[in-house]
Amino acid sequence: EIQLVESGGDLVQPGGSLRLSCTASGFTFSSYWMHWVRQAPGKGLMWVSRIHSDGRDTNYADSVKGRFTISRDNAKNTLYLQMNGLRAEDTAIYYCSRGVAAAGNPNWFDPWGQGTLVTVSS
Amino acid sequence: EIALTQSPATLSLSPGERATLSCRASQNVKNYLAWYQQKPGQAPRLVISDVSNRAAGIPARFSGSGSGTDFTLTISSLQPEDFAVYYCQQRYSWPLTFGGGTKVEF
Numbered sequence: 001e002i003q004l005v006e007s008g009g010d011l012v013q014p015g016g017s018l019r020l021s022c023t024a025s026g027f028t029f030s031s032y033w034m035h036w037v038r039q040a041p042g043k044g045l046m047w048v049s050r051i052h053s054d055g056r057d058t059n060y061a062d063s064v065k066g067r068f069t070i071s072r073d074n075a076k077n078t079l080y081l082q083m084n085g086l087r088a089e090d091t092a093i094y095y096c097s098r099g100v101a102a103a104g105n106p107n108w109f110d111p112w113g114q115g116t117l118v119t120v121s122s
Numbered sequence: 123e124i125a126l127t128q129s130p131a132t133l134s135l136s137p138g139e140r141a142t143l144s145c146r147a148s149q150n151v152k153n154y155l156a157w158y159q160q161k162p163g164q165a166p167r168l169v170i171s172d173v174s175n176r177a178a179g180i181p182a183r184f185s186g187s188g189s190g191t192d193f194t195l196t197i198s199s200l201q202p203e204d205f206a207v208y209y210c211q212q213r214y215s216w217p218l219t220f221g222g223g224t225k226v227e228f
Binding site: 047110 | 154156158164165166167168171172175177209211213216217218219220221222223
């Protein structure tokens with residue numbers, strides 16, 4: 001069974017930092033692009049970042065560029081999101097997801113982890 | 123950035139009825155459109171990719187259609203487990219974007 005399990009969410013003050021982790025199992029992690037997608041409480045979905053299977057190519061949403069860093073450790077089957085300079089508007093459930101596509105860029109999300117809640121508040 | 127507008131915001135239907143959900147893109151996204159289902163307290167789940175390809179385990183009552191800027195997700199006969207929020211998403215251009223969602227309620 002394919003599983004993605006996020007961890008690391010917490011309450012943090014504005015300007016603070018947090019590192020999220022996502023541990024994968026049930027598939028060859030090192031063969032897939034991976035993504036982070038977030039959802040503010042009661043709101044819709046927003047794509048945050050993605051990373052190539054070998055970790056050498058990354059992309060970010062403009063709203064997090066320069067503050068967030070995506071990385072991965074294929075030996076540990078783990079995806080990370082380092083979040084610095086956190087703002088109230090970063091408050092959300094953060095989901096990790098595997099990137100898939102029948103052809104072209106693997107930018108469909110399947111499956112998703114259960115998410116981890118990040119709350120930015122003083 | 124490509125905006126995706128979903129309508130209606132809420133669809134009130136009964137089990138057995140047909141649900142028709144719309145997603146309109148602000149620019150041509152060709153066939154690079156997917157649909158996700160999200161139930162309360164759960165993560166989203168891929169339902170349809172590339173306009174009309176059902177994901178693994180998705181029943182045949184779910185179908186997708188459209189091209190360019192106008193897309194539709196149809197649930198032919200609603201089952202109790204289908205009541206959820208549905209989001210469309212495009213991967214034609216950066217950044218990847220989602221629609222605001224349609225809630226299918228009983």
